[in-house]
Amino acid sequence: MSVCVVIPVYNSPYILEVVKDVLKCGYSVIVVDDGSDEKVDCKGLHVELVRHEKNMGKGEAILSGAKKAKELGFSSFVTMDADKQHISSEIVKLIKAYKEDSIVIGCRNFEDENVPQSSKFGRAFSNFWVNLETFKKLKDTQSGFRIYPISILDLKIKNRRFDFEIEVLALHSYAKRDIVDVDVECYYPPHEERISHFDKLTDNIRLSRVHSRLFMQRFFLLRGFIWN
Secondary structure: OOEEEEEEEOOOOOHHHHHHHHHHOOOOEEEEEEOOOOOOOOOOOOOEEEEEOOOOOHHHHHHHHHHHHHHOOOOEEEEOOOOOOEOHHHHHHHHHHOOOOOEEEEEEOOOOOOOOHHHHHHHHHHHHHHHHHHOOOOOOOOOOOEEEEHHHHHOOOOOOOOOHHHHHHHHHHHOOOOEEEEEEOEOOOOHHHOOOOOOOOHHHHHHHHHHHHHHHHHHOOOEOOOEO
């Protein structure tokens, strides 16, 4: 299996710590700086750095990482957030679950006392809609800890921010490609150390729109049944 790690980042003070931890595990790393106010500097680290001059969204950063991974000859890539939530040593669990051209989702352990109730509700809400849209029983559709095949570049994805991670699952499923999940451990820092660029108003509106569109296309236009 030819796999690298793509880390999209926007204004995270933990990015170098995350990168160094991944490198210790022996993986090739692509960092996508999505227009951070202070440009990410990976000097001295053996990584590929892709830079957006302005913030374009997490989805766009992941796609930029996918293009670079393809250019470098990788057939798949792991995505990790830059906030230290995802644990590098858990990548091996995703790799073991991977099958050709599949998406593997790391299902996070939400038993930690630091996991906010809003995250638990958000995951349950997202799972309900994605499972309805894909007819798959997925346990953590909001997790950004995933393996993607390079073939996601062939999908006609319209959304480029946090809503990307929902749409890509649906379109991948409609293309008759597999999605699996595997339980992983994660780290949830205390509230005062937590970093999130998720806007509860704007991004929830975007997510509601993409769910509405996918639901309508799935059940009224038979998307995934007679067209991709």
